[in-house]
Amino acid sequence: GIQVEQSPPDLILQEGANSTLRCNFSDSVNNLQWFHQNPWGQLINLFYIPSGTKQNGRLSATTVATERYSLLYISSSQTTDSGVYFCAVARGAGTALIFGKGTTLSVSS
Amino acid sequence: GAVVSQHPSWVICKSGTSVKIECRSLDFQATTMFWYRQFPKQSLMLMATSNEGSKATYEQGVEKDKFLINHASLTLSTLTVTSAHPEDSSFYICSAVGQGNEQFFGPGTRLTVL
Numbered sequence: 001g002i003q004v005e006q007s008p009p010d011l012i013l014q015e016g017a018n019s020t021l022r023c024n025f026s027d028s029v030n031n032l033q034w035f036h037q038n039p040w041g042q043l044i045n046l047f048y049i050p051s052g053t054k055q056n057g058r059l060s061a062t063t064v065a066t067e068r069y070s071l072l073y074i075s076s077s078q079t080t081d082s083g084v085y086f087c088a089v090a091r092g093a094g095t096a097l098i099f100g101k102g103t104t105l106s107v108s109s
Numbered sequence: 110g111a112v113v114s115q116h117p118s119w120v121i122c123k124s125g126t127s128v129k130i131e132c133r134s135l136d137f138q139a140t141t142m143f144w145y146r147q148f149p150k151q152s153l154m155l156m157a158t159s160n161e162g163s164k165a166t167y168e169q170g171v172e173k174d175k176f177l178i179n180h181a182s183l184t185l186s187t188l189t190v191t192s193a194h195p196e197d198s199s200f201y202i203c204s205a206v207g208q209g210n211e212q213f214f215g216p217g218t219r220l221t222v223l
Binding site for chain 2: 033040041042043045086095096099100
């Protein structure tokens with residue numbers, strides 16, 4: 001099956017710093033999503049981005065489908081950005097998402 | 110829009126009992142829903158695909174007789190953990206495909222089996 005690799009596994013930042021999270025996937029995909037899992041376990045949708053670039057406030061994402069990777073940028077990080085960030089992909093429309101192992105982000109003040 | 114709810118949010122049960130978890134799409138119809146489980150400090154692992162009006166498709170290694178899935182309507186899928194044992198304790202999360210192929214997740218159900 002498709003493999004999803006996220007890096008780095010852990011990231012520690014000071015408040016105000018910028019960061020880049022990477023997601024590599026092993027095959028062509030129809031869907032790629034980024035999530036933030038909050039301390040209560042809820043997955044918050046950040047981006048639906050099978051290709052191209054999107055921005056939402058301090059967050060932006062880019063997926064280069066031909067090279068099978070996606071990047072999530074967090075600028076001016078805040079303590080509330082702490083948590084686990086997951087990248088997930090799906091091969092076909094309406095098929096299940098396969099998750100990477102996540103990047104655990106810790107932002108200190 | 111695109112809200113998915115789960116009930117209950119947490120449950121504690123005795124070993125040998127059965128527990129039913131409901132997953133609802135509140136503002137859209139979902140012909141397909143997915144069930145995942147997540148152990149502490151780990152990623153989400155797909156358990157099964159739930160299709161409205163037909164049998165669920167289970168991932169390799171997931172016991173279909175233990176994890177019963179019913180998708181009786183376009184807005185409701187249920188997961189029943191039968192004869193639960195402590196090793197079934199986990200965080201169970203459902204998702205549904207919304208408009209435009211984006212998937213949305215419920216808040217999860219934390220199951221503890223004593």
